[in-house]
Amino acid sequence: MSYIRWTTSALLGALVLACFAQAPAKKGQAAVSKKDYGKTAGGAAVDLYTLTTAAGMKAEIITYGGALVSLTAPDKSGSYGDVILGMDNIKGYETPVPYFGALIGRYGNRIGKAQFALDGKTYKLPANDGPNTLHGGIKGFDKRIWSAKPGTGASLELTYVSKDGEEGFPGTLSAKVVYTLTDKNELTIDYTATTDKSTVVNLTNHAYFNLAGPGEGTILGHEVMINADRFTPVDATLIPTGELKAVKGTPFDFTKSTAIGARIDHADEQLKFGKGYDHNWVLNRSGGALSKAAEVREPKTGRVMEVWTTEPGLQFYTGNFLDGSLKGKGKTFQHRGAFCMETQHYPDSPNKPNFPSTTLKPGQTYKTSTVYRFSAK
Numbered sequence: 523m524s525y526i527r528w529t530t531s532a533l534l535g536a537l538v539l540a541c542f543a544q545a546p547a548k549k550g551q552a553a554v555s556k557k558d559y560g561k562t563a564g565g566a567a568v569d570l571y572t573l574t575t576a577a578g579m580k581a582e583i584i585t586y587g588g589a590l591v592s593l594t595a596p597d598k599s600g601s602y603g604d605v606i607l608g609m610d611n612i613k614g615y616e617t618p619v620p621y622f623g624a625l626i627g628r629y630g631n632r633i634g635k636a637q638f639a640l641d642g643k644t645y646k647l648p649a650n651d652g653p654n655t656l657h658g659g660i661k662g663f664d665k666r667i668w669s670a671k672p673g674t675g676a677s678l679e680l681t682y683v684s685k686d687g688e689e690g691f692p693g694t695l696s697a698k699v700v701y702t703l704t705d706k707n708e709l710t711i712d713y714t715a716t717t718d719k720s721t722v723v724n725l726t727n728h729a730y731f732n733l734a735g736p737g738e739g740t741i742l743g744h745e746v747m748i749n750a751d752r753f754t755p756v757d758a759t760l761i762p763t764g765e766l767k768a769v770k771g772t773p774f775d776f777t778k779s780t781a782i783g784a785r786i787d788h789a790d791e792q793l794k795f796g797k798g799y800d801h802n803w804v805l806n807r808s809g810g811a812l813s814k815a816a817e818v819r820e821p822k823t824g825r826v827m828e829v830w831t832t833e834p835g836l837q838f839y840t841g842n843f844l845d846g847s848l849k850g851k852g853k854t855f856q857h858r859g860a861f862c863m864e865t866q867h868y869p870d871s872p873n874k875p876n877f878p879s880t881t882l883k884p885g886q887t888y889k890t891s892t893v894y895r896f897s898a899k
């Protein structure tokens with residue numbers, strides 16, 4: 523009898539404790555939890571947030587670079603598995619890594635010859651990719667600590683204020699990014715920004731996907747459709763020439779679903795420049811609403827990822843610079859072991875008057891959204 527009373531009160535106590543502990547998500551309920559992710563080499567504290575949906579989809583995000591550390595998606599048997607590359611700790615992210623899962627800014631992709639002119643003034647940026655500036659410079663948004671605030675449901679709001687002159691860019695830029703997991707197995711990323719001086723902005727996320735799982739072979743068998751009749755060919759330093767070239771009759775035609783590996787090694791000058799696909803596609807779209815940019819299917823798991831965006835461009839990069847030297851999640855990240863679909867404005871827009879503008883002026887709000895929607899078939 524006393525044994526029963528003791529166990530009942532122990533059970534009750536455990537229950538009360540469980541309710542007040544910081545919410546490890548209960549199945550059937552959207553939740554956000556937070557834990558310590560250690561400190562950067564410079565001593566800054568980093569947190570890891572876990573978003574979980576009622577259906578069981580999960581995303582882990584760190585405040586360092588606002589990076590997605592893991593993201594799960596269902597396969598054809600209904601079981602959720604991680605679909606992105608990532609490291610195991612903050613030291614791993616500071617190695618540094620090529621932007622794994624990170625938020626990219628202030629200007630995602632390349633700016634030619636590390637400079638641009640705006641309102642009659644020339645701004646010089648650090649060159650960190652040959653003669654060009656890549657992904658916001660030496661210390662872009664991917665290497666900054668973002669402030670985080672859980673939102674409603676499975677969502678997280680991240681903010682970062684980039685000072686006037688940071689990495690050579692004019693104007694104090696207040697950036698906000700909201701990651702949300704929905705009950706439809708979607709990851710939505712909403713980006714907003716304002717400035718106090720004219721500047722250029724191009725924000726994106728740099729998740730490296732392998733729908734078979736991180737480190738599970740190459741992505742050459744993934745089948746890709748990109749809703750684009752044109753792309754922006756590049757010079758040998760991967761800066762667009764300014765031309766919007768038809769994909770028809772080239773290895774860049776993904777208007778019909780095609781395996782990534784089917785033409786990646788064709789003798790094509792553009793493929794040689796990129797060492798594979800590392801180009802911006804000009805999305806077919808009308809107006810600024812969310813529209814479908816791409817769909818990718820991995821045949822073994824049946825996992826499908828659709829990309830929807832309000833952006834005019836999509837950088838499709840096939841992990842050509844991965845070389846097996848980076849390891850994480852107990853795996854080795856081999857050459858072409860992942861692909862990225864970075865929704866964005868076109869590279870080098872600040873120097874290309876014929877491209878959609880990336881200028882943001884005081885009083886305006888930069889606002890874009892991208893959805894990665896997962897299913898299986």
Ligand code: BGC
Pocket residue numbers: 620621631760800801837839843864
């Ligand atoms: C670029 C690649 C680059 C990669 C990682 C991509 O967005 O287009 O050229 O190697 O990011 O650095």
